[in-house]
Amino acid sequence: MSARLVVPNRTIVPYAFPLPAIGLLLATLFGMETGLLVSLAACVLATHGQANAQALLPYYLFSTWCGVAMLGQARRFWAFFRAGMTVAAVAVAMVFAYRLTSGGMDWIGLATLVGAALFNGLASAGLALLLQALLAQFLSLPTALQLLEISRPDFPLLQEFLRKAPGTYQHSLHVANLAEQAAERIGADALLTRVGAIYHDIGKTAADPSFFIENQVAGSVNTHGDMTPEQAAASILQHVKNGVTLAHKHRCRAALTILSLSITARC
Numbered sequence: 001m002s003a004r005l006v007v008p009n010r011t012i013v014p015y016a017f018p019l020p021a022i023g024l025l026l027a028t029l030f031g032m033e034t035g036l037l038v039s040l041a042a043c044v045l046a047t048h049g050q051a052n053a054q055a056l057l058p059y060y061l062f063s064t065w066c067g068v069a070m071l072g073q074a075r076r077f078w079a080f081f082r083a084g085m086t087v088a089a090v091a092v093a094m095v096f097a098y099r100l101t102s103g104g105m106d107w108i109g110l111a112t113l114v115g116a117a118l119f120n121g122l123a124s125a126g127l128a129l130l131l132q133a134l135l136a137q138f139l140s141l142p143t144a145l146q147l148l149e150i151s152r153p154d155f156p157l158l159q160e161f162l163r164k165a166p167g168t169y170q171h172s173l174h175v176a177n178l179a180e181q182a183a184e185r186i187g188a189d190a191l192l193t194r195v196g197a198i199y200h201d202i203g204k205t206a207a208d209p210s211f212f213i214e215n216q217v218a219g220s221v222n223t224h225g226d227m228t229p230e231q232a233a234a235s236i237l238q239h240v241k242n243g244v245t246l247a248h249k250h251r252c253r254a255a256l257t258i259l260s261l262s263i264t265a266r267c
Contacts (some may be wrong), residue, residue, distance in 0.1 A: 014056055015095070015116035016123070019046055020064035020087045024080070024128035027068045029141055039064040055098045063090040063117075067124065074132075075144040075191070080125045088121025147195045157202065157246065164205040167214035172198050203243030211235065 027035025176197035
């Protein structure tokens with residue numbers, strides 16, 4: 001909608017309008033295929049019926065698609081900068097390709113359009129980076145940047161995990177390594193799988209970690225001996241919900257999403 005208001009009857013502003021941000025944003029949140037398809041529709045709708053559609057459609061479309069391809073899995077802030085520079089470079093190339101073949105070269109006007117194209121690329125990348133952080137929180141979608149952040153060993157929740165339940169922590173790392181390799185083999189999201197495996201037992205730190213065998217010291221009293229099988233099973237299952245509580249406490253939305261999926265799967 002905003003593109004339809006900005007593009008008509010203007011010469012420079014349409015070239016600076018950060019329409020590629022739509023493709024970059026959706027590729028970050030929902031995958032590259034979604035970003036490519038929706039950006040195609042957005043570019044066609046934004047330029048349909050405009051007097052300069054012949055120049056603007058390939059300008060928007062090719063710069064967006066190349067930016068999405070360069071963005072990849074968006075696992076680093078640097079990836080957004082590279083995507084923005086790619087959008088800018090392709091946009092500049094499209095400006096030259098159209099202007100050099102149309103005749104009547106105006107070098108001042110060409111330089112102005114090149115500046116607008118450079119702004120377009122950087123603005124698109126910056127806008128996509130900002131919006132993905134906001135929308136990921138609102139939609140409870142764990143992005144690659146969030147997953148990498150909460151998988152760092154110095155993340156507070158993982159530090160608590162390591163100190164309180166070292167046995168479970170090591171167990172979770174082994175599971176994460178195996179799950180990541182399995183996900184890569186079948187083409188699943190390896191990063192999401194790895195982080196989910198790391199956090200799948202985080203709830204064991206909420207109550208008594210020594211209740212679980214991997215944290216028990218040799219020769220210590222096994223608390224399961226004083227419980228009925230039903231009570232022991234209920235206590236073991238409770239650790240998943242405890243993990244959700246911990247994620248809320250640490251405001252870890254990505255881990256919360258993963259643990260919520262675990263609860264759904266176990267139910």
